[in-house]
Amino acid sequence: MRDSLKDIFQFSRREQSAIIILLVLILVMIFVSIFSNHLFSTRQFEVLLADSLSIKTIPSKNSIEKISESYPEKTFNSLQPEKSAAEILLTPFPFNPNKLPDSEWKRMGMSERQIRMIKNYEAKGGKFYKKEDFAKMYCISKEEYAILEPFIDIPPIDSLSSGQHSIEKKRIAESAVISETEPILTPLLINQTDSLELIKIPNLSPWLVHRILKYRNSLGGFVALEQLFEVSGIDSLKFKQISTFLVLDPEQIKKININRLTFKELLQHPYLDYDQTKKIINYRERRGFIRTDDELRTIVGLTSLEMETLKPYLNYN
Numbered sequence: 001m002r003d004s005l006k007d008i009f010q011f012s013r014r015e016q017s018a019i020i021i022l023l024v025l026i027l028v029m030i031f032v033s034i035f036s037n038h039l040f041s042t043r044q045f046e047v048l049l050a051d052s053l054s055i056k057t058i059p060s061k062n063s064i065e066k067i068s069e070s071y072p073e074k075t076f077n078s079l080q081p082e083k084s085a086a087e088i089l090l091t092p093f094p095f096n097p098n099k100l101p102d103s104e105w106k107r108m109g110m111s112e113r114q115i116r117m118i119k120n121y122e123a124k125g126g127k128f129y130k131k132e133d134f135a136k137m138y139c140i141s142k143e144e145y146a147i148l149e150p151f152i153d154i155p156p157i158d159s160l161s162s163g164q165h166s167i168e169k170k171r172i173a174e175s176a177v178i179s180e181t182e183p184i185l186t187p188l189l190i191n192q193t194d195s196l197e198l199i200k201i202p203n204l205s206p207w208l209v210h211r212i213l214k215y216r217n218s219l220g221g222f223v224a225l226e227q228l229f230e231v232s233g234i235d236s237l238k239f240k241q242i243s244t245f246l247v248l249d250p251e252q253i254k255k256i257n258i259n260r261l262t263f264k265e266l267l268q269h270p271y272l273d274y275d276q277t278k279k280i281i282n283y284r285e286r287r288g289f290i291r292t293d294d295e296l297r298t299i300v301g302l303t304s305l306e307m308e309t310l311k312p313y314l315n316y317n
Contacts, residue, residue: 086143092151097128108148114139124203126237128154133235138207187245191221191252203241208233218270220254223312230270255315258296259289271310276300291316 090109099122105115117139128134131152135145188197198209208231215231216222225243228234234242256269258280266277283290283299290296293314297307 082141083143086141086147090144090147092148094151094153096153096155097134098122098154124205125241126235129236130154133237136233136235138233187247189249189252190225190246191216191249193246201242201245203238208238215270218268220256220269220313221250221252222248223250223253224248250312253312255313257315257317259284259316269313271306271313276302289316 092108095104095108097118102115102119105118110118118137121137131149131154134140134152135142135149140148188201195206195209195213198204198212199206211231211233212228219227222228225239225246225248228239228243256266258266263277263281266272266280267274272280279300280290280296290299293307293311296302296314302310
């Protein structure tokens with residue numbers, strides 16, 4: 001009996017080494033699970049916002065003490081830096097983003113740069129008609145918008161006071177007088193025009209021209225002017241201001257060859273995501289070419305609306 005037990009528990013040197021390593025790993029896992037809260041506790045850093053999309057942290061002792069004194073009940077979570085920074089710096093209250101004084105933006109926790117960009121937008125005739133318009137501001141990150149959105153209170157247009165209506169009418173009238181003195185711009189072909197022509201459109205900034213052209217190249221061209229809403233920074237007001245200077249030229253659309261392009265090339269199109277592109281490539285490798293819209297819709301799992309949106313850009317040759 002003893003000999004058989006001895007045979008069972010007798011290990012070679014290699015087996016003994018493996019058992020020791022396994023025991024060490026088990027002990028490390030137990031240690032980590034017990035002390036994880038201390039090892040990975042949220043750390044407090046001084047937050048420096050270079051802009052709404054860039055957050056830098058300085059893990060110095062002075063920084064920790066400084067932010068602890070400024071925000072005694074708030075901690076900086078380094079695992080979610082943008083969200084944590086927004087939660088620390090913003091102190092939202094119910095507000096209408098239209099014509100809000102600088103002092104109120106500061107009281108809310110907005111940076112000087114963000115306030116300046118919002119005021120520049122308003123100075124050019126920009127107006128927030130709905131909450132989503134505020135989300136399109138380049139200086140507002142999605143984390144900041146998520147915190148501010150419940151507090152945004154934009155009254156319906158019909159509820160504006162007569163005084164506000166008068167001011168708005170006066171502004172429109174002044175704009176009309178100015179536009180009469182400006183040279184009439186010939187409508188531009190949206191899929192052929194370049195940056196030098198687009199920049200001539202009133203109320204269209206250089207950075208927005210760059211975004212429009214970049215998105216046009218990614219799409220392969222615009223088949224409807226309403227696709228401009230998909231460009232970051234274009235809201236209903238901006239669309240009204242610039243759409244009258246643009247006309248469609250759908251014959252210039254550059255189609256994507258669904259059967260020839262590589263995974264990386266297909267993925268660059270705005271209307272195809274990672275999973276959809278992967279399904280197309282896998283099907284081509286197993287079954288061969290895709291021949292029809294219905295076949296593609298079944299393979300990828302597109303909705304009717306998604307298929308109609310993508311259809312003008314497809315080529316099966």
